[in-house]
Amino acid sequence: MAISGLFACSLLGAGCMGFPGRPPEQPQEPSTPTATIATMSVDEEETAPSMVAFPVEEYATRITKKRFGQYVQDRFTGYHAGDDIEFADDASRAREIPVGAIADGEIVRVSRVSGYGGVIVTRHAINGRIITALYGHLDLSSVTLRPGDLVTRGQFLANLGEHESTETDGERKHLHFGLYEGSDGRVNGYEAAEAGLKKWLDPSVFFANGG
Numbered sequence: 001m002a003i004s005g006l007f008a009c010s011l012l013g014a015g016c017m018g019f020p021g022r023p024p025e026q027p028q029e030p031s032t033p034t035a036t037i038a039t040m041s042v043d044e045e046e047t048a049p050s051m052v053a054f055p056v057e058e059y060a061t062r063i064t065k066k067r068f069g070q071y072v073q074d075r076f077t078g079y080h081a082g083d084d085i086e087f088a089d090d091a092s093r094a095r096e097i098p099v100g101a102i103a104d105g106e107i108v109r110v111s112r113v114s115g116y117g118g119v120i121v122t123r124h125a126i127n128g129r130i131i132t133a134l135y136g137h138l139d140l141s142s143v144t145l146r147p148g149d150l151v152t153r154g155q156f157l158a159n160l161g162e163h164e165s166t167e168t169d170g171e172r173k174h175l176h177f178g179l180y181e182g183s184d185g186r187v188n189g190y191e192a193a194e195a196g197l198k199k200w201l202d203p204s205v206f207f208a209n210g211g
């Protein structure tokens with residue numbers, strides 16, 4: 001089975017595959033020749049190709065501060081309209097953290113936005129829906145893509161911005177990832193009223209459902 005995305009996820013949400021640095025697939029058990037061995041490969045086609053991929057490594061385990069829907073009162077006030085995936089630990093600050101496209105699609109925005117620093121927005125047709133993805137706190141100097149460019153699932157978009165720098169608009173090193181259906185172009189990270197969250201998708205549910 002070909003794995004084309006850096007952070008490809010299984011369609012059934014069973015987790016990430018093929019991420020660099022992970023140990024390779026479990027080696028095959030030494031097989032004992034038997035009369036039935038020729039039938040053992042029929043399940044290779046059981047897994048359909050996944051349409052979506054996590055935008056960054058260790059997506060689920062690094063959501064330690066603000067997840068989708070959480071009410072926040074700090075520099076910002078409101079209901080968090082995405083997930084924050086944290087890379088502010090010393091080891092992560094010392095290396096580049098690549099952010100990849102969640103699916104085949106198109107770049108619709110590459111710009112600096114107050115509260116985020118660098119932002120990229122991508123748009124995708126996934127399972128019959130138009131899905132817009134927002135990636136915040138990026139190092140724009142690492143970006144070569146421009147609005148209108150096409151991307152493939154897992155394609156490199158940008159590195160995360162440096163911890164507490166202009167690249168992150170002073171924020172810690174993390175990815176703010178927002179997701180919604182439609183294409184109205186909004187980039188806010190919070191909703192003042194809880195009802196406003198209905199305009200957004202919970203990314204963890206989205207990935208668990210394979211889009």
Ligand SMILES: [Zn+2]
Nearest residue numbers: 083084176189
């Ligand atoms: Zn955030």
